[in-house]
Amino acid sequence: MSKSSILRLSLFREIAAFGAAIAQIGGRRAWTALIFLILGSLTEGISILLLIPLLHLVGRSDQDFAVKLPNNDLVRWLVPDGTLQLTTVLCALVGLVAVQAAFNRFKSVYMAKLLFDFINRVRMNLFESIGKARWGVFTRMRSSDLDHALTGDIDRVQGAAFSLLMLVQIAVLLAGYLLISMFISPVMTLFAVVIGILMFVALQPFRMRATAFGRVLTANRQDQYRTVSEFLGGIKVAKSLNVEASYFAQLQSTLEKMKADNVDYVRNSTIGTAVFQVASVVGLSLFIYVALVRFNLSLAEIVVLLLVFMRIAPRFMDMQTQAQQVLINMPAYTAMRSLQARFDAEREPGDGAAGEGGKLSLATGLNLRDVSFFYGDDPAKSVVTGITFGLPAGKVTALIGPSGSGKSTIADILLGLLEPTTGKMLLDGVEIDAINRRRWRGQVAYVPQDVFLMHDTIAANLRLAAPRASDDDLWTALHQAHAGEFVERLDLGLETVVGDRGVRLSGGERQRIALARALLRKPSLLILDEATSALDWQNQSLIARSIDGLRGTMTILTIAHRPSMIAFADWVVAIENGRIVEVGQYQRLKEKAGSRLSRMLSSEQSETEPANVA
Ligand SMILES: Nc1ncnc2c1ncn2[C@@H]1O[C@H](COP(=O)(O)OP(=O)(O)OP(=O)(O)O)[C@@H](O)[C@H]1O
Numbered sequence: 310m311s312k313s314s315i316l317r318l319s320l321f322r323e324i325a326a327f328g329a330a331i332a333q334i335g336g337r338r339a340w341t342a343l344i345f346l347i348l349g350s351l352t353e354g355i356s357i358l359l360l361i362p363l364l365h366l367v368g369r370s371d372q373d374f375a376v377k378l379p380n381n382d383l384v385r386w387l388v389p390d391g392t393l394q395l396t397t398v399l400c401a402l403v404g405l406v407a408v409q410a411a412f413n414r415f416k417s418v419y420m421a422k423l424l425f426d427f428i429n430r431v432r433m434n435l436f437e438s439i440g441k442a443r444w445g446v447f448t449r450m451r452s453s454d455l456d457h458a459l460t461g462d463i464d465r466v467q468g469a470a471f472s473l474l475m476l477v478q479i480a481v482l483l484a485g486y487l488l489i490s491m492f493i494s495p496v497m498t499l500f501a502v503v504i505g506i507l508m509f510v511a512l513q514p515f516r517m518r519a520t521a522f523g524r525v526l527t528a529n530r531q532d533q534y535r536t537v538s539e540f541l542g543g544i545k546v547a548k549s550l551n552v553e554a555s556y557f558a559q560l561q562s563t564l565e566k567m568k569a570d571n572v573d574y575v576r577n578s579t580i581g582t583a584v585f586q587v588a589s590v591v592g593l594s595l596f597i598y599v600a601l602v603r604f605n606l607s608l609a610e611i612v613v614l615l616l617v618f619m620r621i622a623p624r625f626m627d628m629q630t631q632a633q634q635v636l637i638n639m640p641a642y643t644a645m646r647s648l649q650a651r652f653d654a655e656r657e658p659g660d661g662a663a664g665e666g667g668k669l670s671l672a673t674g675l676n677l678r679d680v681s682f683f684y685g686d687d688p689a690k691s692v693v694t695g696i697t698f699g700l701p702a703g704k705v706t707a708l709i710g711p712s713g714s715g716k717s718t719i720a721d722i723l724l725g726l727l728e729p730t731t732g733k734m735l736l737d738g739v740e741i742d743a744i745n746r747r748r749w750r751g752q753v754a755y756v757p758q759d760v761f762l763m764h765d766t767i768a769a770n771l772r773l774a775a776p777r778a779s780d781d782d783l784w785t786a787l788h789q790a791h792a793g794e795f796v797e798r799l800d801l802g803l804e805t806v807v808g809d810r811g812v813r814l815s816g817g818e819r820q821r822i823a824l825a826r827a828l829l830r831k832p833s834l835l836i837l838d839e840a841t842s843a844l845d846w847q848n849q850s851l852i853a854r855s856i857d858g859l860r861g862t863m864t865i866l867t868i869a870h871r872p873s874m875i876a877f878a879d880w881v882v883a884i885e886n887g888r889i890v891e892v893g894q895y896q897r898l899k900e901k902a903g904s905r906l907s908r909m910l911s912s913e914q915s916e917t918e919p920a921n922v923a
Contacts, residue, residue, distance in 0.1 A: 428463065431645065658743035678697050704865070706866050771822070
């Protein structure tokens with residue numbers, strides 16, 4: 310089999326699978342729509358057939374408006390004497406058109422429901438697959454590609470589904486027309502079908518071009534999304550660096566490429582349209598010639614046949630257009646499916662177990678035993694290796710080390726977001742594995758350096774952690790995080806909207822809200838990853854004091870460079886190049902000359918931060 314036939318076959322399979330997916334999600338609705346479609350097309354066909362006896366009256370001078378029906382078995386069976394009154398025929402015509410309009414209406418409503426059921430299901434499936442995937446998969450992806458899949462690509466999938474449904478409608482309508490024309494002249498119908506098939510085959514290269522264009526379109530649109538989302542995400546940085554112009558140039562070049570590809574495609578597809586227009590007139594002329602000269606059809610029959618075929622011709626063109634639209638947009642569906650397959654393959658085990666089985670006990674401690682982890686595919690590139698240490702329950706442990714040494718990676722493992730590549734994590738001696746990892750995550754609160762706040766009120770942002778928390782609970786958590794005072798000063802208090810990603814708050818205020826949100830969760834383990842880096846030393850020391858006050862109520866891990874955020878630690882773990890280099894009690898290591906902790910304290914002790922703040 311040649312390469313192009315294999316390509317065509319696989320494309321056909323993809324489209325068939327796409328159609329099957331629409332029918333499957335639509336269920337009974339799909340069949341109901343199809344029945345209304347067939348009924349609508351049949352009634353339209355019958356109403357056209359009724360024109361034949363009416364046309365026979367044209368030019369008659371006997372004033373007898375009895376309509377003579379064609380002499381065939383079906384008519385003799387329906388109307389034995391073979392004649393009908395003009396008024397009866399006209400009333401039947403009006404009735405048929407009214408019924409047809411009603412069928413069409415039902416069909417359109419069912420089709421619309423079918424389309425939206427399908428598209429919403431596809432969107433939800435991808436959304437859920439993304440949500441249920443392991444964290445690790447996100448570390449290897451561009452978020453703008455996900456944005457694009459869930460918004461841009463999905464619109465194109467909707468376009469493909471719409472066009473495919475249109476194709477089915479046109480095909481049913483064509484079948485109805487052909488059935489009617491078979492009544493008039495089977496030979497001429499066959500003749501028209503052959504012309505139609507030849508034209509459809511001749512236009513195949515144009516449809517293949519549509520497929521290729523669809524793939525280019527996917528790549529172009531992804532580029533466009535990336536540029537726009539990177540620009541919007543980092544607009545402050547872009548402005549501060551005065552590099553807006555490079556983004557403008559990047560977008561401009563993507564748009565120029567899109568324009569060139571589009572114009573190229575239009576140039577090609579309009580050749581197809583022109584070929585079709587000329588070929589259809591040639592076919593029609595041949596058809597009239599053969600009908601008149603070879604088969605001696607009556608004028609009324611030729612007029613109705615022409616009427617039918619004049620209706621068929623544009624439908625053929627529609628078929629070509631819709632088929633091209635399906636082909637252009639199918640790559641978006643294929644891209645979405647492969648993205649979803651990627652997420653499904655990385656689905657987090659133990660799904661649904663988050664709230665089941667009650668809390669896991671953390672009475673003695675959380676231990677990492679000989680843990681290693683690498684990002685990507687190369688095990689030789691471990692970012693942490695042979696990590697063994699414990700977080701004693703109810704105590705505060707500080708994790709220190711230079712930038713890039715692997716502290717956040719360890720935090721993500723403790724948090725249950727990343728699974729150790731080798732080694733174990735034990736909670737009171739019980740291993741945290743695929744089954745209970747999600748449950749464990751429900752007991753951990755994490756405050757990162759880059760705080761995430763929704764464009765919503767402070768209350769809504771806090772309730773993300775505890776949806777049923779009362780206002781009193783919110784205030785308690787805010788005061789614990791030293792955010793109570795500034796929220797009280799706001800005109801709308803808890804109902805203040807924080808802006809997109811919290812832009813209406815200062816960096817320090819955002820961090821304090823994030824800490825309050827974490828505390829509201831009443832976690833077994835609290836992880837603070839540079840969580841106070843945006844605060845001045847006074848506020849840091851206040852928070853340090855509140856965290857100090859939490860000792861005994863929860864297990865705490867603090868990752869920090871500032872002495873104030875580790876001064877209240879019971880234990881210290883120092884790490885370098887992904888390996889543990891020092892573990893011990895805070896006081897002992899602080900006093901030990903040359904220890905990593907004492908060196909860090911002396912070098913990090915800034916003039917703005919008094920030594921005794923904590
Ligand atoms: N998603 C990722 N994909 C690939 N490599 C990563 C990823 N995240 C981190 N790394 C690499 O892993 C190493 C450890 O990073 P990690 O963020 O854990 O360090 P860190 O000690 O927390 O640094 P910092 O103090 O600067 O936040 C670094 O070399 C970093 O480049």
